[in-house]
Amino acid sequence: MASGISGLASTATTTATSTGSGKTSQEIAGNFTQFLTLLTTQLKNQNPLDPMDTNQFTQQLVQFAQVEQQLKGNDRLDSILTNSKSASAASSTAYLGQxxxxxxKTAQLKDGEATWSLKPARAVSKATITISDAKGNVVGTQTKSLAAGAQSFTWDGRNSAGLASAEGQYSIVVNAVDATGQSVSVDTGVSGKVDGVDLSGSEPVLTIGKSRLPVSSVRSIGGALST
Structure with a gap:
């Protein structure tokens, strides 16, 4: 009887540690109830002439307490997670209209404009800006100098032949060098007005047209960057 109770308690504790799903909580609760039933039944059916060893009984009570604590711990973690998601969802809606x-690297071409934010590590004497469509085809390139610090770059949607490109998603790649010919890293970003918030995932996602931006990727809020 003792080994059965010990095994049951061990299984319940292991299951509780491995996952925090609702199904698991039900399984643990079931094992917890069975544990209590087995323990009380064992006490009722002891041989008065050969009672349970005190140390063994104490060990089973400790296991009983561990299962109970694990159950309460799971409930508290679920509560914390729920509250955290609610707080995150509430705060993310403040981005609407901002x-x-x-x-x-990917921005939406709409009404003849697609805008990215560029932030070179230092002043750039020559930056080759390559723009590609959603299939990876290069549609245009530009060469210009860039000042140090954050600035915006707007593409007018014209391809290399001077024709207007179709609206949709376009990506940007910047290869830059300074006055000495040394390579300069350029951080790229996407700017736009938030018109929606997707709360279906583990992290809120902002939508700007067809672009989707995790809240954690936002680096600034406010007006557009100066050119």
């Missing part, structure tokens, strides 16, 4: 800048 102009934000977030890390990223």
């Amino acid at each position: 102009t934000v800048t977030a890390d990223g």
Whole structure:
């Protein structure tokens, strides 16, 4: 009887540690109830002439307490997670209607404009900016100098032949060098007005047109960057 109770308690504790799902909580609760039933039945059916060893009984009570604590711990963690998600969802709605800048290389071409934020590590004498469509095809390139610090770059949607490109998603790659010919890293980002918030995932996602930006990628909130 003792080994059965010990095994049951061990299984319940292991299951509780491995996952915090609702199904698991039900399984643990079931094992917890069975544990209590087995323990009380064992006490009722002891041989008065050969009672349970005190140390063995104490060990089973400790296991009983561990299972109970694990159950309460899971409930508290679920409560904390729920509250955290609610707080995150509430705060993310404050982005609606705001102009934000977030890390990223893909922007939406709409009404003949697609805008990215560029932030070179230092002044750039020559930056080759390559723009590609959603299939990876290069549609245009530009060469210009860049000042140090954050600034915006707007593409007018014209391809290398001077024709207007179709609206949709376009990505940017910047290869830059300074006056000495040394390579300069350029951080790229996407700017735009938030028109929606997706709360279905583990992290809120902001939508700007067809672009989707995790809240964690947002680097600034406010007006557009100066050119």
